[in-house]
Amino acid sequence: MRRTLIVGAGLTGAVLAREIAERLDERVVVIDRREHIGGNTFDGPNGHGVVVxxxxxxxxxxxxxxxxxxLxxxxxWRSYEHRVVAWFDDRWVPLPFNMTAMEIVFGExxxxxxxxxxxxxxxxxxxxxILKMRxxxxADVRRVADLVYEKVFLHYTMKQWGVAPDALDPSVSARVPVxxxxxxxxxxxxFQAMPRDGYAALVARMLDDPRIELRCGQSFEDVDGVERFDRVVFTGAIDEFFDHVHGPLPYRSIRFDMVxxxxxxxxxxxxxxxxxxxAAQxxxxxxxxxRQLTGQGDIGHTTLAFEYPEDYVPGRNEPYYPIPHEDSRRIYRRYAAEAAKLGTVFFAGRLADYSYYNMDQAVARALACFEKEIAPRRPASAGREASA
Incomplete structure (x- = not known):
């Protein structure tokens, strides 16, 4: 029976593991260097019983x-519609900035x-x-746009990305519209909902197949006998796979302060x-x-996560966000060209594709990878390419 090695037990890796095992009737080994499944979606109760x-x-x-x-x-599923408010000149306004926010800020x-x-x-x-509005x-439209740019977009962007907005791709501003x-x-x-039992449970059920073997706490570099697998699916950082031969891809990370x-x-x-x-404020x-996300009832405590963006430093923190500007895309294209040469190694996921995927996009990308790249061809061996 053919064997596939999947590097990464997040959503992308779990979807591909299940598809390969179930639809191709093949053995799959899933590894993750973390001690848990689910990747960045990993959830569960903290020391106070609050699911975080x-x-x-x-x-x-x-x-x-x-x-x-x-999925x-x-x-x-538990029905859930997300709502966000922003601190705007000593008052709370809804985000995205909408017609209600307009009347709060400017008066009715x-x-x-x-x-x-x-x-x-x-x-x-x-x-x-807002850049289109500017x-x-x-003059009235520009007045609104300038205010929203400063009060909603400018300082948030500088904290989030560590650079001024004009150093980033215009797609970033599209995430903050009126x-x-x-x-x-x-x-x-x-469709808006939260998995009733959480994301870790969802991924665990996806990996619950006798043809799938899970190994947490194992890195790709520590796998013996990679050459014995018929294919490798890599969902980690593509520049790490190629030993940063074209230089490191830049990322932003986050420090979470749980209170x-x-x-x-x-x-x-x-x-x-x-x-x-x-940032000074x-x-x-x-x-x-x-508890507002999960719908968890009264357990006597509630937990908040405060997010402090920071530069990604390998070995110190996690790479969360690919940085959207042309210089980073130019580096990525070099790695994509290297990946295209490998017939039995497949790359998919936020880090492997150097793309800012939402969860549904990560699932869709995994399904497309299976249908268009993996299922149509069954190569003889992944050994030579995987050891590149």
């Missing part, structure tokens, strides 16, 4: 029915007038990137509170209250 997401909040949402249906094989009368101006230019129910011929609606949900996807408080109820205004203020970017 150990690597920061993960909220599942998608417009892809095939992804939702696929539904391995979990029941002026806010309504500005809402009408924006709706007249762009229509209702649309998300308008190019408007309307939403011409009174819908205060952070996402408008058709637990005795409380029989939740304490934040929303599950997530953003602080797009200068708030060094962290956001705080998340996990």
């Amino acid at each position: 997401h150990h690597y920061g909040p993960h909220i599942f949402h998608t417009n892809a029915p095939q992804v939702a249906n696929y 539904s094989r391995y979990t029941d 009368t002026e806010g309504r007038r500005l809402n009408a101006v924006l709706a007249g230019e762009y229509g209702l129910g649309v998300k308008v990137p 190019q408007s011929g309307s 939403f011409l609606s009174r819908d205060d949900r952070y996402f408008q996807d058709t 637990t408080t005795e409380s029989g109820h939740t304490i934040q205004r929303a599950a997530q509170q953003n602080f797009p203020t200068p 708030h060094a962290f970017t956001r705080s998340t209250e996990f």
Whole structure:
């Protein structure tokens, strides 16, 4: 029976392991250098019994029915719609900045007038990137855009990425639009829910197949007999696989400060509170209250995670975010060219593809990798390429 080695037990690796085992009837060995499954989605109770997401909040949402249906094989769902508020000139406003926020910031009368101006230019129910608004011929539109740029985008971006906004790809600004609606949900996807038993349980069920062997606490470098596998699927950092031959790819990391408080109820205004203020005022970017995400009842405590972005330093912290600018993409393209030469080694996942995937995108990428790259061809041996 053919054997596949999958490096990484996160969502991407788990989906591919299950597809290869179930649909190709092959043996799969899944390794992960961490001592747990689920990758960055790993969750579970802390010392106070509060279920937390150990690597920061993960909220599942998608417009892809095939992804939702696929994951539904391995979990029941709890309906959940994410809401975010931002600290804006000593008051809380909903994010994305919307028509309600306009009236909070500018006052009801002026806010309504500005809402009408924006709706007249762009229509209702649309998300308008602030950089597009700053190019408007309307002084009122530019006034709103400049304020939102400074109060919502500028300082948050500098804290998150460690550089000024103009050093990043314009796609970053598209994540902070003005939403011409009174819908205060952070996402408008058709499917929004949380796995009822958590992400770790979802991944565990996905890996629960007699043809799948799981080895936690094992790195790719420590695998003996890689040449005996027929293929390798690598979901880790692609530059690490190639020993940084083209130089290291840059990432941003995060330090999480978990604060637990005795409380029989939740304490934040929303599950997530953003602080797009200068670093001198708030060094962290956001705080998340996990009981609001998980729906966990009164257990006498509640836990908040405060996020402090920082540079990625190998061996000290984790690489979370690929840095979106042309220099990093240029380096990645060199590694992608190296990967294309390897017929029996496949790369997929946020770190392997150097792409900022949401969870549904990671699942979709894994399914596409199986259908388009793995299933159509069954090579003889992965040994030579995997030892590259």
